[in-house]
Amino acid sequence: MDDVYYTIGMAGHIDHGKTTLTKALTNIDTDRLKEEKERSISIELGYAPLRTEDGTHISIVDVPGHERFIRQMIAGVAGIDLVVLVIAADEGVMPQTREHVEILEFLGIQHCIVAISKMDRVDEEMLELVAEDVKDGLAGTIFSNAPFVYVDSLSGNGISMLKQTIRDALTEVDHRDAYGSFRLPIDQVFSVQGQGTVVRGTIYEGIIQKGSQLTLLPKGKKVKARQIQVHHQDQDQARAGQRTAINLSGVDRDEVSRGNVLVSSDHFLVTDTVDVVLQFVDELTIPIKQRAPVKIHVGTSEVMGKIVFFDRNEVQQESDEVLCQIRLDENVVVRRGDRFILRRPTPVETLGGGWIIQPKGGKYRFGAETIQMLRKKQEGTPKDLIDDVLAKHLLLDEKELIQLTSLDENELKETIEKEIADGNIIKVSNQKYGLTKIFLKLKDGVIDQLEGYHNDFPMRLGMPKAELVQFFSGLYPKSFVEFGITKLMQDEDIQKTDQFIAISTFTPHLPKRWKARMEEIIDQLQADNVEVKKWEEYVAATPLSKNEGAELATYLVQSDQAYRLTDDMLVHRTSFEAALAKLRKQTGETFGLKEAKDVLNVSRKFLIPFLELLDQLKWTTRLEDKRKWRINSEE
Missing domain, CATH: 2.40.30.10 (Translation factors)
Structure with a gap:
């Protein structure tokens, strides 16, 4: 059960021991607020990780039980997979218990465990009476067959059994889908000194990655996930079912409130x-x-x-x-x-x-x-059903669509054909389909990513395709990303040069900040003809860093403004072509090293790499100690 994430809710009447039971399970006190300590009741939602031995990741939500705090309770259970209904052995079913059960049923919570708490306070006869009371109270509800566990949080009796019952119950729970578009309803907002705005919530669907661009709804404000934590541990990503805290950039604390939603898609x-x-x-x-x-x-x-x-x-x-x-x-x-x-x-x-x-x-x-x-x-119309599952899973074949929509094959095919004709669905590959609006979201993301890359590296031909595919494969199926890139090239939105991808209108260029300095280097390189200095010496004479100097060298070679004479020396194209023309004019069909030296009047340090460059560019062919001119460089 590696990489499976669940959220469990503790529900029940006030003072029935939910917070104490959470502490017994997790060794964490979820009563955080001063007034909670003073009044011994939970006002806000409390969260704690339950660590198991089988790789299951569980967050426990301790929801308030007092009637006045019912709204926090509803916010807390909205994202849970399993509820532990806590009922005190010395009190039994109370009004709040009944209301919580009603709310859980309305919210579609399917799985429940009844924890009879404070068992050490009563005798066995009382325990039996309470159990009958609970069974009567749950009769006719979706939880009528829920398993019972007797626990005492202070002595630890029954805690191991409850943990095992939780593990067993979770095997019956469907995993939340991490492949849908990311959605996190926010239930807590605060600020951290030096960090800015932090939001908390349970991820309903999808995956969030550090650095992801998100939208805060309903305001539509663009934000970025600067940092992600799961139970106070920094993470590179978090996924559906996890209780998560996200440090946001691009938004102030007073612009966010409980009930706002973070999403990664435009179809919410x-x-x-x-x-x-x-x-x-x-x-x-x-x-x-x-x-x-x-x-x-x-x-x-x-x-x-x-x-x-x-x-x-x-x-x-x-x-x-x-x-x-x-x-x-x-x-x-x-x-x-x-x-x-x-x-x-x-x-x-x-x-x-x-x-x-x-x-x-x-x-x-x-x-x-x-x-x-x-x-x-x-x-639900066939179109609605297909749209819903494709919005969630992004890429599906006919068999998967039939399974998830319960449509018959003919109805599915007819609907898909109509939706393709209307431009709402696209056929990707191997009979797989996706929503056009998801492709457009991918398109916008690719263009934004490339624009950012061009801004950071203006002298490069573009972003390596493998790097681009890897980035978006965390958000979309890889085959969908490959399809999207190919489609964007066909539509001439982007272009590919060797293994590099760029926006079609982009041309590598010198950055404004260093343009004058870099042009000085280029002029000096040209002035030195074939007898050039090591590249690092040109760079060292300017404020440019080694990385910026290396970027400039690559840019000059890729844009055919210079050639690599050696690993650490470049020759300007005009200097190279001038030397080439002079050598061709003053030598016969073949020539040797001495003839070349007499014509160009340069030392062996520059002459030999120059002649090897001629071979490399197919201007000459090496014949033992001689070189033969080709008729043209295409031969």
Whole structure:
């Protein structure tokens, strides 16, 4: 199970021992705030790594249990794979326990372990009574068959068994997809002296790499990941399922807030109107009326809005799903399929939860026609289903598309053909397909990367192709990157010279900063004719560094302004051609070393490498101690 990452949530009623149990499992106290210590309750989310022996990477989220801190609880469990429901043996199921279970169900959490805590405080008979109470409380819920573990965090009883139960349960959990576009809903923001803005969250999908260019939504602000930490350890990358802290450049602390989302792709929607499938709680204290104010919790966002029904004017009690719309007071960042919780702002209570069927809802008429339209959205068109899986996996063949969309082969092929014709899908290679918008994202990324490279190395022909492919293979499948580069060359957006890739409009040139100094070197090199100095001597006479001098030498050779006479000497092209013309004019069909020396009047130190350069450039052919002129250099 190497390189597998999970996040576990500790949920339950206040003072049932979630924080103490987290400490017993991880040896880390997640109560960080002074007021948490004083009041012995969790106000903010606490996180700790659980280290296992089998290579599984686990983050434990200790979520607040107090009713007043329910919003932090929702933000905490939104990204978890497994919940440990903590119930104290001396109290049993409490109101907060029931509300947490409801929220977990609405958020689609599938896997649960019940931890009966504080077992050392009660006798066996009491433990049995509590177990029956818990089973009754969970009857009819998705967690009715959850395994039970009895623990005492202070004595350590049952902790090993709980760890083993967690490991066993995680084998049933689907791995989060690290190949989708990166998305991290932010639940904590702070600043560090000398470092700037830091955000924390659980990565929903994709991979983040150090140095990655990201977008902060909903503001659309471009930022960069300067540093990545996972549980206080610096990392070069982090992936889906990991609890991560990212040091951002390009944004101030006061520009970021809980509920913002970091993404690496442009296909995440910013919206203030969402069409949803809503399941209400079993009992509402008072009916919920048409356009009543509600608060939606989605990801780590907490936003006010109004509920809009299309087939009723109020809900008193409803066991079936309701298709409706939430019109929000602020923008949120969501995708189809995202889970949410709906609460009433006053009197405060959980109304229900569900999932988003259309992130960008419109204004619809009241009536059956709208409900029918929403039901079609709920079921998803073939195009929707294909778009969703390609947005997540980036590159799939027909077999994979059929498996992930459950479409039959004919319907899939017809839809793909239409989408290709409409320009929404591209065929990559070996029957594999990708979204055009993902290719355009790759295209923009390649152009941006090359522009940055040209800015850093203006004298080079371009970026080595292997380096370019390697960089983007961390973000896209390698075959998709290769396809993209080939397509960009075909479209003449980029050009390839030998193994180097450059933007089509780019021409290697001297950097403005050193142009005058470098031109002095070039002039001096030309003035020295064939009897040149070592290259480092030209560079040493200027403020240029050795690296800048080496870049200039490579530039002169690659742009045919100079030739390498030896490993450490260059000769200017005009000097070389002048010597070549003189030697051709004053020698016959063949000539020897002495004749060449008499014509050029230079020492052997320069003459021999000059004649070897003539051979290399195919102006001459070596015949023992003589050289023979070729008719032309193409022979």
